[in-house]
Amino acid sequence: MTLKEFWHRLGSPKWFYQMSGPWQRAFAILAVLLIVVGMAWGLAFAPPDYQQGNSFRIIYVHVPAAILAQSVYVALGAAGVLLLVWRMKMAQLVLENLVGFGAWMTALALFSGAVWGKPTWGTWWVFDGRTTSTLVLLFLYFGLYALRRAIPAREAAGRACALLAVVGVINIPVIKYSVEWWTTLHQGATFKLTEAPAMPASMWAPLLVNVLGAYCLFAANLIAKLRTAILRQEQGTAWVREWAGREARP
Amino acid sequence: MTGLACTRGGRRLFGGFDLTLGAGGCAEVHGANGSGKSTLLRIAAGLFSDYSGEVEAAPCHYLGHRNGVSALLSPLENLRPYERLGTGSAWEALARVGLQDEWENPSGQLSQGQQRRVGLARLLLGDKPLWLLDEPLTALDTDGRRLVRELVESHCGGGGVVLCATHQTLGCSATEVHLEP
Amino acid sequence: MFAVQFRRDWLSLRRAKDEAINPLVFLFLAATLFAIAFGGEPRRLAGLAPAIIWVLVLLANLLSLEALFRRDFEDGTLEQLLLLAEPPFAAVLGKVAVQWCMSGVAMTVLAPVVALLLNLPLAVLPALMLGLLLGTPALSLIGAVGAALTVGLRGGGVLLALLLLPLYLPVLVFGVSATLDTMAGVGAAAQFYWLAAISAMALTLAPFATTAALRISVEQS
Numbered sequence: 019m020t021l022k023e024f025w026h027r028l029g030s031p032k033w034f035y036q037m038s039g040p041w042q043r044a045f046a047i048l049a050v051l052l053i054v055v056g057m058a059w060g061l062a063f064a065p066p067d068y069q070q071g072n073s074f075r076i077i078y079v080h081v082p083a084a085i086l087a088q089s090v091y092v093a094l095g096a097a098g099v100l101l102l103v104w105r106m107k108m109a110q111l112v113l114e115n116l117v118g119f120g121a122w123m124t125a126l127a128l129f130s131g132a133v134w135g136k137p138t139w140g141t142w143w144v145f146d147g148r149t150t151s152t153l154v155l156l157f158l159y160f161g162l163y164a165l166r167r168a169i170p171a172r173e174a175a176g177r178a179c180a181l182l183a184v185v186g187v188i189n190i191p192v193i194k195y196s197v198e199w200w201t202t203l204h205q206g207a208t209f210k211l212t213e214a215p216a217m218p219a220s221m222w223a224p225l226l227v228n229v230l231g232a233y234c235l236f237a238a239n240l241i242a243k244l245r246t247a248i249l250r251q252e253q254g255t256a257w258v259r260e261w262a263g264r265e266a267r268p
Numbered sequence: 269m270t271g272l273a274c275t276r277g278g279r280r281l282f283g284g285f286d287l288t289l290g291a292g293g294c295a296e297v298h299g300a301n302g303s304g305k306s307t308l309l310r311i312a313a314g315l316f317s318d319y320s321g322e323v324e325a326a327p328c329h330y331l332g333h334r335n336g337v338s339a340l341l342s343p344l345e346n347l348r349p350y351e352r353l354g355t356g357s358a359w360e361a362l363a364r365v366g367l368q369d370e371w372e373n374p375s376g377q378l379s380q381g382q383q384r385r386v387g388l389a390r391l392l393l394g395d396k397p398l399w400l401l402d403e404p405l406t407a408l409d410t411d412g413r414r415l416v417r418e419l420v421e422s423h424c425g426g427g428g429v430v431l432c433a434t435h436q437t438l439g440c441s442a443t444e445v446h447l448e449p
Numbered sequence: 450m451f452a453v454q455f456r457r458d459w460l461s462l463r464r465a466k467d468e469a470i471n472p473l474v475f476l477f478l479a480a481t482l483f484a485i486a487f488g489g490e491p492r493r494l495a496g497l498a499p500a501i502i503w504v505l506v507l508l509a510n511l512l513s514l515e516a517l518f519r520r521d522f523e524d525g526t527l528e529q530l531l532l533l534a535e536p537p538f539a540a541v542l543g544k545v546a547v548q549w550c551m552s553g554v555a556m557t558v559l560a561p562v563v564a565l566l567l568n569l570p571l572a573v574l575p576a577l578m579l580g581l582l583l584g585t586p587a588l589s590l591i592g593a594v595g596a597a598l599t600v601g602l603r604g605g606g607v608l609l610a611l612l613l614l615p616l617y618l619p620v621l622v623f624g625v626s627a628t629l630d631t632m633a634g635v636g637a638a639a640q641f642y643w644l645a646a647i648s649a650m651a652l653t654l655a656p657f658a659t660t661a662a663l664r665i666s667v668e669q670s
Contacts, residue, residue, distance in 0.1 A: 102661065157615040164611050168602045173318050174669045178598050181662055182612065185594055188654065189616050192647065196619035200626060315528055316668050330532055334525025340461040349453045350533070374464065390529075 029106040031248040032257050038241050045238035052231030060224035067221075073137040076130050078225060082232035084127040084148075087155060090120030090236065094162070095187030098180035108244070110176035111251070113183065114166070115243040119236065121159035127152055147198035154193055158186045272311070272321035281307055282447045285321070287431075289443075291397075294420060294430040296438060299447035305433035306333065308447065309400045312431060326429065328398035333406075335387035339376030343367055343386045346375060353394030361389040365415060380407040388419065399423060401432040413439075450534050454543030461520075462547055469551045472513040473559060479505050480563045491568045498567035499577065499628035505563075506556050506581065507588065507617050511610050513552045514592040517544065518600040518663065527600075528667050531660075538656040541663070545593045545656070553585025576631035580624045583644040587620050590651035590659075597662035601670060619647055 027033045060078035067074040094116055101109035131149060132142045143149065162179050169175035217225075252258050272285040281304030289295055297305050310316040311323060313330040337346050347358035362368055365385040375383055384407050391399055404416050417439045420430050424440075432438060462469050483501050487494040521527040534540035560578050569577065595613040599605040627640035 154615045154618060157611070161612040161615065164608055165598065168599070168604065168608055169669065171669050174665055177665045178662065181594075181658060181665065182598060185591075185616070185658055189619075192619045192650075193615070196622040196643075200622045310668075313532060315531070317664075318668070328532075330528070332525055332528060334523070334528070336525035336529035338457075338461065338521070338524055338526050340464045340520075341457065345457070345460060349457065352453065353533070394533075 035248045042241040045234045049234035049238050056224050056227035056231050064221050076134045078228050080130040082229045083123050086232050087124040087127050094183040098183040101180040111247050113179050117162050124156045147201045150197045151194045289429045291427040292424045294424045294442040296442045297433040297445050303447045309402050313400050326397040329391045329396045330400045331387050332402045335383050337375050337383050337386045342372050344371040350393040355395040356393040361392040365389045399430045450539040451543045454540040458544050458547040472509040476505050476509040480566050484566045495568045498569040499625050503624045510552050510588045514596045515606050517548050517596045522600045538660045541659050542656045545589050549589040557581040573632045577628050580627045584620045584624045586648040587651040590655035593659045597659045600666050
């Protein structure tokens with residue numbers, strides 16, 4: 019299969035549906051395994067932090083969520099480019115089905131950060147560089163969601179969101195930099211994760227497992243949603259009818 | 269255009285549509301409300317891109333449901349930018365559509381039919397071979413309808429091409445096309 | 450094409466002055482409200498004035514952006530612009546330039562009055578005005594992308610704010626911190642460079658994004 023063929027196939031919902039079943043299962047199983055192992059390891063077996071005690075263990079939720087929050091937005095931007103430049107049908111589906119997951123991850127990152135902040139910093143919320151740019155990220159997700167809901171025509175909504183996602187991805191570095199500038203300049207005394215002592219392997223290894231688990235969850239979730247969306251979108255076509263007939267028969 | 273198909277909002281508008289117009293050709297597109305006449309013209313104009321099939325269109329003037337006439341500017345000011353396309357003068361175009369006495373009032377104060385005429389005057393500027401007219405007769409009086417017919421006839425006579433979506437008939441010799449799903 | 454569109458929009462602007470002036474009145478009025486609300490403590494107000502002015506400028510800019518493409522969209526001039534302007538982004542830039550004259554430039558000119566209301570020290574005024582002059586092009590240019598995406602939509606105004614305000618954050622941060630640093634007697638050259646850089650980046654990228662967004666919006670009508 020040449021690269022060009024592969025490219026065309028990637029854009030075809032039918033092909034994606036037919037090949038993605040095993041992948042979805044694989045990612046789902048991996049996600050469950052990794053998250054269960056990572057959580058058990060992190061929550062029960064990793065040593066407590068010498069400063070923060072057991073409260074640091076929320077890192078095993080917080081960091082995967084924060085990483086996913088950003089990765090999902092970058093993925094949206096990439097899908098946006100695919101949709102705007104090559105009109106790839108699959109990219110539209112990705113854009114439609116990924117916003118919710120990303121927004122929830124961002125919310126989870128903010129929430130777990132607040133819960134962690136209370137015992138560590140003594141306050142629920144601090145306007146430091148990371149928290150602020152994560153909050154802005156949440157607003158960017160809201161914007162994408164609101165724009166899609168406001169445009170009645172599905173195709174146009176997809177392309178409008180694609181454009182907005184691309185503009186957002188270009189802007190994120192500038193936003194992050196400006197926020198960091200602001201906080202380092204005007205809040206010299208903020209606490210920073212980077213200033214904490216480097217973690218020993220017994221602490222970061224479970225974190226790594228959890229992050230990988232979160233990525234697998236992301237992949238499994240995305241594939242499952244895409245498969246459902248493909249069936250809905252292509253419900254009139256011959257291959258879906260054929261598929262439905264086959265599934266119905268015992 | 270060959271094998272043109274378009275689906276909008278999950279509803280199939282038309283499929284397998286073929287049309288070729290040579291120099292001097294004029295086609296009237298007929299079809300029920302919502303059959304996709306306007307969409308067909310917008311596709312030809314390059315204002316709608318969600319279709320399958322091949323479209324090859326010469327540089328065109330498009331006169332849509334909306335006249336493209338800014339209410340705050342006078343008819344003359346509305347037409348001025350199109351003089352830059354090369355041929356024709358805005359004055360003469362206005363005189364041709366019978367608006368020489370209204371050139372300086374803001375277009376918003378003109379009647380619907382007069383605003384339509386400003387839109388028609390735009391066709392005379394810039395020498396574009398293809399005219400895409402979407403219900404050109406709307407809001408026009410008997411005189412105005414005759415004007416449209418004359419404009420179309422002289423354009424086709426000069427080797428131009430006209431594709432027109434309409435419920436009424438223009439009254440000049442034209443191929444009739446029907447849009448069906 | 451830029452000049453043609455600029456002249457056209459400038460004429461329209463002059464014939465619908467009230468619409469263009471309303472956002473400026475809003476800026477003025479909201480600043481007055483702040484001044485009255487803080488009535489008892491003018492000294493505290495001075496420290497907050499840069500932040501208040503910049504946030505109000507952001508909001509007033511949103512108000513004037515909402516109308517940027519609406520009229521052209523409704524009367525069909527926008528589709529003609531996309532069909533005939535060669536290249537379309539030059540015409541778009543012309544429209545944005547007129548909007549900037551009526552928002553960014555006008556607000557910079559008005560800034561001394563607003564600053565007076567909010568008790569901002571006179572010595573800081575040049576920094577505030579320079580910041581506004583350098584930062585507002587970015588607001589207009591980025592804002593045009595949002596305005597193009599939401600033109601013709603129900604509830605476009607609130608949606609526009611939701612889309613644009615997060616993207617306005619860098620301009621707000623550098624604008625306010627430039628004024629504050631000048632107030633504290635520290636040089637603020639870096640912030641001015643940043644504002645100029647953001648505007649320059651917006652100038653190179655935003656017109657293309659705006660044109661693409663306009664095409665998407667016109668396709669739905």
